[in-house]
Amino acid sequence: MTRLAVPKTYKLYIGGKFPRSESGRTYEITGAGGDFLANAAQASRKDARDAVVAARSALKGWSAATAYNRGQVLYRIAELLEGRRAQFVDELVRSEGLTERRAAAVIDTAIDRWVWFAGWADKFAQVLGNGNPVAGPYFNLSVPEPTGVVAVIAPQAGEGHSLTGFVSAVAPALVSGNTVVVVASRSAPLSAISLSEVLATSDVPPGVVNVLTGSPAEIAPWLASHADVNAIDLVGAGALDWVQLQIDAAETLKRVLQPEDGPGAPAPTLARISAFTETKTVWHTKGLL
Amino acid sequence: MTVDGSGARVARRAGSAGAGGALELLDGPVTDTTLRRYLEGIPGVDAVGLEQRAAGLATRSLKTSSKAMALDRVIELIDLTTLEGADTPGRVRSLVAKAITPDPSDPTCPRVAAVCVYGDLAAVAVDALGPFHAPRARAAGTSGIAVAAVATAFPSGRASLAVKLADVADAVAAGADEIDMVIDRGAFLSGRYEQVFEEIRAVKEACRRPDGEDAHLKVILEVGELVTYDNARRASWLAVLAGADFIKTSTGKVASNATLPMTLLMLEVVRDWHRLTGEQVGVKPAGGIRTSKDAIRNLVTVAETAGEEWLRPSLFRIGASSLLNDVLLQRQKARTGHYSGADYVTID
Known part of the structure; x- marks a missing residue:
C-alpha cells in the first residue's frame, strides 16, 4: 500500500515560537536536483x-546570565544536535545534495564548532579583558560586554553552509x-529551521x-537600517549590495562584519x-578605608 | 442600543442648566429605590455580541496617510500619566517636559492633552508647565496642556466622604484642571447606588473653583472590580446621571483594565445619553493601552460608535504612559523610512 507523502512546512522561529510569516507568503524549497522538498x-x-x-526583550536575561551558565546552555545544544544527527544528515543530503559521508562530516564540524564556542563562554573575558596599569592606587579593569542585538545574514553558499556556516555565524x-536575528540560507533553510527546533527544546531562552x-536581499536592508539592532554580521551577504548595507548600518553606528567566502566559512x-563585544573600563580604589 | 425607547423618561443631569443640582429623574426623587429601578431596568449586555463587535472593529487597518493622522491624533488625546508611589517632583517635571516636547527630533510632533498625576504633585505639574498650562495657554490663544489629578483616595476609594472631598478641594486649589475620581465600588456592588450618586455630585461640587470655572470631572468606574458588563453599563449610566464630564474605565492598578469591549460599551452609553439629552459626555480608557495598534483600535471604535466628533481631547482621552513612546517610534519609522528603537525616545 502506498502512503501519501506528508511534507513538512518549515516556519519561522521568533521569540521561542514558530509563526508563519506575517505576510502569509511561502516559497518552495527544492533539492539539489530541482525536486520539491518543502514549503518554507x-x-x-x-x-x-x-x-x-x-531579541531585544530577551537580551536582558541572556546577557545577565553568568558566563558559566551560558556555556552550559550552549553546550547542551551540541548534545541535542548529536541526538538529532540522523535528521540533519538526511536534510543535508536532500537539500545540499551531499553524499551521506560528506553530510556526516558537515554535522561533525557543526557540533565540534558549537562545543568549541560553548567552551569560550567563561573564558573569552579572561583573554579579551585586562587589568590595566595606571599611575595611582586604583584597579583599572577592562571587561568585554555584549553589544546587544546582532543581525546575521547567514552564509548562502558552499558545502555545508546551511548548517556549519549557520552555526559558525550564530554561536560566536x-x-x-x-x-541574534539571523536570516538563514535562502536555498537551503531546512537545517536552520531544524536547528531552531533544537533550540526551542533546549535551555536557550x-x-x-x-x-x-526568505530573501536576504529583501530583509537585510531593513535589519541594516533598524535603529534597535546594534550590530550586523554580513558574512553571507557577499552576493548582495553589501556596501550599501554597510552605509545603512553606519547611520545608526552599528558594528559590522564583512562578507566571508570559501569552504567552512x-x-x-x-x-x-570579540567583534560583538564592547569594552567597559572601570576604576576601583585599591585601598581599604 | 437605546436604553429608553419610549423617550418618556427624560433625565436632566445634576448641575446642568444651572439648576443647582436639580435632577428631574425618571419617576421620583433620587433614592436607592428609584436608582435601582432605573439602573436594574436597563437590559442586560449581550456579551458575545459586544465582544464580536469589538473584535470586528479591531480588524480595521489604517495605512499610510490615514495612519499618520491617526498617530498624531492619538498623541493629542493622551493623558500622559505617572501614578506611582515613588513619584517625585523631578519625575513629574520630566513627564511635563515630555508632554510639552514629546519628540525633540521632530518639531511637528503634537503635544499631549494633559498630564495626569497624584493630587499632591498637581502644583509641581502646573509650575513645570508654566506658559503651556491650559488656562494660561488659552489666554494666549493656544490650547495648552491640562493638569489632571487623581483624587478621592485613589485608587481604592476607601475613605470617608469628608476626606475624599478634602482631597479633591486640595487638588483643585493646587491648580488641577481635571479631577479623576474613583467611585466607591463596594457601595455600588452592594446596591447602595444613592451613596455613589451623591458622592459623585458632592465631588462635582468640590470641583468648582472660586473664579467660576469648573475642574472637569472624570469618574473612574474601575470596571475590573465591577466584574460584569452589566455592572459596567449600570455604573456608566449612574456616573453620567450624576453629572460626570467623563467616564473612565479604570485606575490601571488592578489586573483587568481598559479592554476594547469595555470601551465600546461605555461609548454606547455616552452615545445613548447624547441621543436622549443632547449632552456630550467623554470617555477615557486607561490602563493596558501600550501600543499604537491598540490606541488606533480605540480611535476606530470611537469613530464608529459615538461618532468622529468624539475624537477630540474634550470628549476622548487615553490614559497611558508607555503608549506615547510606541507612537513616537511609529512616527519616526514613517518619517525616516527605517525602524526606530528605544534608544531614540526618552526613558520614562
Missing part, C-alpha cells in the same frame, strides 16, 4: 521587526550574551535566537566573539 515561510520586513523586538555572537527564512575564531 518567506519572511517580510515586519517579521524582521517582530524578531528584533523578541551568543557566547558573550548577545541575542525564547527570543535569544530568532530565525527568518566563517572560520571559528576568537575574533568573531
Whole structure:
C-alpha cells in the first residue's frame, strides 16, 4: 500500500515560537536536483521587526546570565544536535545534495564548532579583558560586554553552509550574551529551521535566537537600517549590495562584519566573539578605608 | 442600543442648566429605590455580541496617510500619566517636559492633552508647565496642556466622604484642571447606588473653583472590580446621571483594565445619553493601552460608535504612559523610512 507523502512546512522561529510569516507568503524549497522538498515561510520586513523586538526583550536575561551558565546552555545544544544527527544528515543530503559521508562530516564540524564556542563562554573575558596599569592606587579593569542585538545574514553558499556556516555565524555572537536575528540560507533553510527546533527544546531562552527564512536581499536592508539592532554580521551577504548595507548600518553606528567566502566559512575564531563585544573600563580604589 | 425607547423618561443631569443640582429623574426623587429601578431596568449586555463587535472593529487597518493622522491624533488625546508611589517632583517635571516636547527630533510632533498625576504633585505639574498650562495657554490663544489629578483616595476609594472631598478641594486649589475620581465600588456592588450618586455630585461640587470655572470631572468606574458588563453599563449610566464630564474605565492598578469591549460599551452609553439629552459626555480608557495598534483600535471604535466628533481631547482621552513612546517610534519609522528603537525616545 502506498502512503501519501506528508511534507513538512518549515516556519519561522521568533521569540521561542514558530509563526508563519506575517505576510502569509511561502516559497518552495527544492533539492539539489530541482525536486520539491518543502514549503518554507518567506519572511517580510515586519517579521524582521517582530524578531528584533523578541531579541531585544530577551537580551536582558541572556546577557545577565553568568558566563558559566551560558556555556552550559550552549553546550547542551551540541548534545541535542548529536541526538538529532540522523535528521540533519538526511536534510543535508536532500537539500545540499551531499553524499551521506560528506553530510556526516558537515554535522561533525557543526557540533565540534558549537562545543568549541560553548567552551569560550567563561573564558573569552579572561583573554579579551585586562587589568590595566595606571599611575595611582586604583584597579583599572577592562571587561568585554555584549553589544546587544546582532543581525546575521547567514552564509548562502558552499558545502555545508546551511548548517556549519549557520552555526559558525550564530554561536560566536551568543557566547558573550548577545541575542541574534539571523536570516538563514535562502536555498537551503531546512537545517536552520531544524536547528531552531533544537533550540526551542533546549535551555536557550525564547527570543535569544530568532530565525527568518526568505530573501536576504529583501530583509537585510531593513535589519541594516533598524535603529534597535546594534550590530550586523554580513558574512553571507557577499552576493548582495553589501556596501550599501554597510552605509545603512553606519547611520545608526552599528558594528559590522564583512562578507566571508570559501569552504567552512566563517572560520571559528576568537575574533568573531570579540567583534560583538564592547569594552567597559572601570576604576576601583585599591585601598581599604 | 437605546436604553429608553419610549423617550418618556427624560433625565436632566445634576448641575446642568444651572439648576443647582436639580435632577428631574425618571419617576421620583433620587433614592436607592428609584436608582435601582432605573439602573436594574436597563437590559442586560449581550456579551458575545459586544465582544464580536469589538473584535470586528479591531480588524480595521489604517495605512499610510490615514495612519499618520491617526498617530498624531492619538498623541493629542493622551493623558500622559505617572501614578506611582515613588513619584517625585523631578519625575513629574520630566513627564511635563515630555508632554510639552514629546519628540525633540521632530518639531511637528503634537503635544499631549494633559498630564495626569497624584493630587499632591498637581502644583509641581502646573509650575513645570508654566506658559503651556491650559488656562494660561488659552489666554494666549493656544490650547495648552491640562493638569489632571487623581483624587478621592485613589485608587481604592476607601475613605470617608469628608476626606475624599478634602482631597479633591486640595487638588483643585493646587491648580488641577481635571479631577479623576474613583467611585466607591463596594457601595455600588452592594446596591447602595444613592451613596455613589451623591458622592459623585458632592465631588462635582468640590470641583468648582472660586473664579467660576469648573475642574472637569472624570469618574473612574474601575470596571475590573465591577466584574460584569452589566455592572459596567449600570455604573456608566449612574456616573453620567450624576453629572460626570467623563467616564473612565479604570485606575490601571488592578489586573483587568481598559479592554476594547469595555470601551465600546461605555461609548454606547455616552452615545445613548447624547441621543436622549443632547449632552456630550467623554470617555477615557486607561490602563493596558501600550501600543499604537491598540490606541488606533480605540480611535476606530470611537469613530464608529459615538461618532468622529468624539475624537477630540474634550470628549476622548487615553490614559497611558508607555503608549506615547510606541507612537513616537511609529512616527519616526514613517518619517525616516527605517525602524526606530528605544534608544531614540526618552526613558520614562
